[in-house]
Amino acid sequence: MKIYYEDSLPYAAEFFAELGDSQVFSHKDVNAELVADADVLLVRSTTKVNAELLDANKGIQYVGTATAGTNHLDKAYLQSRGLGIHSAAGCNAVAVAEYVLSALFVMAEKLDWQLTDKTVGIVGAGHVGTRLSEKLTALGIQYCLCDPPLADAGDSRDFVTMDTIMQCDIISLHVPLVEGGQHNTAHMFDASRIAQLREDQLLINACRGEVIDNKALLASFVAGRELNIVLDVWENEPDIDQLLVPYIALATAHIAGHTVEGKARGTEMLYQQVCKQFGFDATKQLSDYLPSPQPSCINLDETLDGQALLSALVLSVYDIRKDSALFKSTIAQPDQFRYIRKNYSIRREFAALSVNTGNYLGSEAIYALGFNRK
Numbered sequence: 510m511k512i513y514y515e516d517s518l519p520y521a522a523e524f525f526a527e528l529g530d531s532q533v534f535s536h537k538d539v540n541a542e543l544v545a546d547a548d549v550l551l552v553r554s555t556t557k558v559n560a561e562l563l564d565a566n567k568g569i570q571y572v573g574t575a576t577a578g579t580n581h582l583d584k585a586y587l588q589s590r591g592l593g594i595h596s597a598a599g600c601n602a603v604a605v606a607e608y609v610l611s612a613l614f615v616m617a618e619k620l621d622w623q624l625t626d627k628t629v630g631i632v633g634a635g636h637v638g639t640r641l642s643e644k645l646t647a648l649g650i651q652y653c654l655c656d657p658p659l660a661d662a663g664d665s666r667d668f669v670t671m672d673t674i675m676q677c678d679i680i681s682l683h684v685p686l687v688e689g690g691q692h693n694t695a696h697m698f699d700a701s702r703i704a705q706l707r708e709d710q711l712l713i714n715a716c717r718g719e720v721i722d723n724k725a726l727l728a729s730f731v732a733g734r735e736l737n738i739v740l741d742v743w744e745n746e747p748d749i750d751q752l753l754v755p756y757i758a759l760a761t762a763h764i765a766g767h768t769v770e771g772k773a774r775g776t777e778m779l780y781q782q783v784c785k786q787f788g789f790d791a792t793k794q795l796s797d798y799l800p801s802p803q804p805s806c807i808n809l810d811e812t813l814d815g816q817a818l819l820s821a822l823v824l825s826v827y828d829i830r831k832d833s834a835l836f837k838s839t840i841a842q843p844d845q846f847r848y849i850r851k852n853y854s855i856r857r858e859f860a861a862l863s864v865n866t867g868n869y870l871g872s873e874a875i876y877a878l879g880f881n882r883k
């Protein structure tokens with residue numbers, strides 16, 4: 510069995526070596542000829558899988574993406590070839606939720622906000638939206654959820670409309686890119702919705718760039734509006750509109766999901782799927798490969814309390830300001846969006862770390878955020 514995998518899948522060599530003849534490729538070089546004899550094709554979001562890539566391959570049996578988003582796969586084409594849509598749903602949901610928390614604490618400091626007085630409107634209550642809602646609960650921050658497809662499917666949680674979301678202090682977007690149809694998300698924030706945003710609100714987009722009309726957003730800033738926007742994702746990545754960057758409060762290169770665990774979990778999920786499809790025993794697991802974080806234990810700063818203490822803790826694990834500063838100061842360089850993503854520094858999830866809470870009375874909130882007990 511020939512297994513071809515994109516070089517951005519961590520631990521793919523370790524997971525797949527024993528299942529067949531495995532070969533690595535870069536999304537920059539991949540083409541129809543290169544994968545013409547693949548039985549299994551494993552990608553991340555940077556490889557577009559469509560007729561152009563696969564028509565020459567007559568024997569492909571499995572295509573999987575080690576990501577949550579699947580909009581780089583031509584689903585109609587894969588179905589026409591009798592191939593399923595295999596993804597790593599939820600692999601990086603915790604990573605994105607922790608990215609949003611870092612953004613919230615940084616913006617709260619900037620805007621002088623007490624987050625427990627604010628309401629977060631979560632649009633898209635799937636894997637990421639749900640993990641985010643759990644972490645907000647741990648922090649005592651109110652939220653509401655908008656997810657018409659889940660509401661229609663009978664999900665028992667309370668859902669609100671987009672009109673209610675537009676009244677929230679903070680709006681965080683976690684929908685897939687859906688172009689057209691009843692639940693279209695492309696340009697969900699178009700010129701008219703952007704015009705409804707108030708300057709005392711915060712909008713965070715860590716799902717797909719096309720969910721916000723970036724041209725309309727730029728026009729709004731150029732017209733003098735002082736909106737608070739955090740963007741991890743942009744229209745037309747990696748060739749984004751550079752003019753928008755200076756206006757964005759925190760700007761990053763589509764790395765919200767790029768924790769060590771989030772990326773590697775994606776590879777592990779595809780390994781489990783391939784084993785199942787081809788009848789292998791799935792004997793390997795992520796814990797066989799993940800390195801221990803250094804340091805692995807955090808001591809709380811007990812000179813702080815309340816939001817200041819939680820903010821210091823979260824930012825000590827992941828401080829979005831560093832990613833944003835690097836992005837803003839270098840993004841004008843050629844091919845920088847890709848470069849930042851490819852060379853992203855090591856970031857761990859809260860669950861990889863333990864916290865020594867000492868005498869701190871709010872320790873349960875810290876464990877509910879995902880940290881381990883010391």
Ligand SMILES: NC(=O)c1ccc[n+]([C@@H]2O[C@H](COP(=O)([O-])OP(=O)(O)OC[C@H]3O[C@@H](n4cnc5c(N)ncnc54)[C@H](O)[C@@H]3O)[C@@H](O)[C@H]2O)c1
Pocket residue numbers: 577578579598599601602605632633634635636637638655656657658659683684685686687692693694715716717741742763764765766767
């Ligand atoms: N920035 C990153 O690094 C990063 C990481 C992970 C995921 N993502 C993106 O975020 C998206 C969400 O990830 P997920 O794992 O939670 O996916 P998911 O499929 O688990 O959840 C998406 C939710 O959005 C809902 N939805 C669809 N259309 C909607 C609409 N019009 N209005 C409101 N809700 C709608 C769906 O019903 C679903 O519950 C992914 O599809 C991916 O594009 C980005």
Ligand SMILES: O=C(O)[C@H](O)[C@H](O)COP(=O)(O)O
Pocket residue numbers: 517553554555575576577578579601763764766767
């Ligand atoms: O959809 C996802 O899972 C994320 O957006 C993911 O980070 C994108 O995939 P990548 O470009 O990192 O391969």
